[in-house]
Amino acid sequence: MARQDRAIRTRRLFLEAAAEVFNECGYDAASISAILDRTELTRGALYFHFTSKEELARGVLAEAVTSEGLVPQTLKLQEWVDVGLLLAYRLPREPMLSASIRLAVDPKARGLFGTRWPDWIVLGGDMIAEARARGEVHAHVDPVATSRLFVGAWTGVQLVSGSLEESPELVDEIASLLELVLPSIAVPGILARLDTSSGRAERLLAASRAAAEGRGEDPGPRSADGPPKGR
Amino acid sequence: MARQDRAIRTRRLFLEAAAEVFNECGYDAASISAILDRTELTRGALYFHFTSKEELARGVLAEAVTSEGLVPQTLKLQEWVDVGLLLAYRLPREPMLSASIRLAVDPKARGLFGTRWPDWIVLGGDMIAEARARGEVHAHVDPVATSRLFVGAWTGVQLVSGSLEESPELVDEIASLLELVLPSIAVPGILARLDTSSGRAERLLAASRAAAEGRGEDPGPRSADGPPKGR
Incomplete structure (x- = not known):
């Protein structure tokens, strides 16, 4: 090496x-x-x-604002859905992501370092704006305000569901959250074509990691303790 | 006294x-x-x-699970909306409420005392179940799962919006959150009759406090430093 x-x-x-x-x-x-x-x-x-x-x-x-696993989709709004699902799948598996939330909700650490929430809001807001420009999103939807609400909702669902005695799987909860909010965001014809299934994130991530290994790239944190063969 | x-x-x-x-x-x-x-x-x-x-x-x-300001409404789902709006209005004005969230998101305090989130989930779940029984809510809505998502979303919206440099008013954010999720919960004829305006909480609370004072009851924390005249 x-x-x-x-x-x-x-x-x-x-x-x-x-x-x-x-x-x-x-x-x-x-x-x-x-x-x-x-x-x-x-x-x-x-x-x-x-x-x-x-x-x-x-x-x-x-390291906390990451789009690993995200690949371009026919529908831009599907990419926004995918960001939410991918993070929900990865967070319980990657300490770097859970630590970034822990630092964000800790008032002292937040005072020292701020949070990555504003970056997530911009990232999601840009995707919703692009989806709206393509006619996938209702014309009256405010991309930044909607992104801000969703970043908040995502964070709180993670906090609350993680604190319960019988914690549901985060990716299942976030899939349900998406199903709750998408009818207010997507136009009807698009809504029916969106995939919010909770197994989607795992498939996307596996495909993107396999592709990265095929290209000889570092496929990300999962293989940090053992680089792929052939290096 | x-x-x-x-x-x-x-x-x-x-x-x-x-x-x-x-x-x-x-x-x-x-x-x-x-x-x-x-x-x-x-x-x-x-x-x-x-x-x-x-x-x-x-x-x-x-003291943190409180329904002050809540009065019976023709629509049960309106009462569920009112709980979310009332708390959003009161939280920035009542240290007891903001402290309860601060204790809940602090992992050490949470480990010692637990949180009131399960109580909020039950309270909201019961209201949604009642609204569903009355035909106000889509038959496929799971009251407890929906309440759990909303308690999470509410909490996270409070955390994230409060951390931003230009914080929106919490009650405006929660009104927007309600508008985002209600179309998936309420049947169409009911949806149009729900009042999610952000000024509603202030009006409800003022009315309930005036009524309490009229009855000679303690109208709550606002008057803790000066009991009403005539006592």
Whole structure:
């Protein structure tokens, strides 16, 4: 592995360890030592990449707006649906994503680093605006306001469903949330053609990871502990 | 004022002070001294009502499921709408309500005290079930699942909109959220008759408080620092 590739992987290992510790202890109680203990790397390597816990938190948040698994669809509104489903599928499986929400809902961490919510609102708002321009969305829908409501609703559904004693699968809940809001957004002919099934995200992600491996690209965090054969 | 009334008011003053401190510092950093400093009451009075910070937090959470302002409506689904609007109007004005959300989203406090989300889900689910039995709600709507999604969505919209640099008014956001989800819930003839306007909550609350004062009841937290004349 080239030195640069290794540096990228090492940096990612530290971010993943930091995300796990933030998830378990919260930002305030997380310590550099606890993060280091999760890796088998040296303190020197850590400080080469990150000089403080703050930098680790910023690094985790920087990775949190991700469209992995998203592929162009005939309907632009389907891509917006896919973003919501993909994140719901990935969040319980990827500590970096759950840590970014944990940091966002923690008022102290939020005061220090802000959140990625505004970025998600812009990303979703652009997709809804494009879908509206193509006639897939009711003319009266305000793309930014709708995106803002959905980012909020998505976040809260994750929080509340995750806190219940019998937690439903997040991707099932988000599929139901989409089914609840889409009739107010999509024009009838388009609504019937949208796929909001909760198995969709897993299929999209598997296809995109297989395609990335075929192209010899890094297929993402899932293979961080073992690069694909043939490298 | 009778001794018992005074004790109830004193207890409430401590809860309101605790709610303010939880809102500002979070549960962990909140101290009994900081809470006491907000009141002009003695430490002895505090310990008469609450022996620990934990008990204060439980007391705040116990007050958090409230239907003040809610009055029976011709349409049961209107009452469900009213619960969402009333809370959205009251939350920015009543520290007890915002503190209960702050305690619910704080993983440490949540671990200690749980949340009131399950109670809200039951309350909303019962209302939707009743509305469905009356034919106001589509037959395929699952009352508990819909209530759970809405409690999540409500909470997240509050969190995200409150964190933005230019925060929209919460009651306007929740009115928009209701408009987004109601077409999937209400049958068409009922949908047109529902009032989701953001000014509705203020009117309902003012009417219910005026009625309570007229009856000589305690009209709620707004008048805690000055009981109505004529007592």
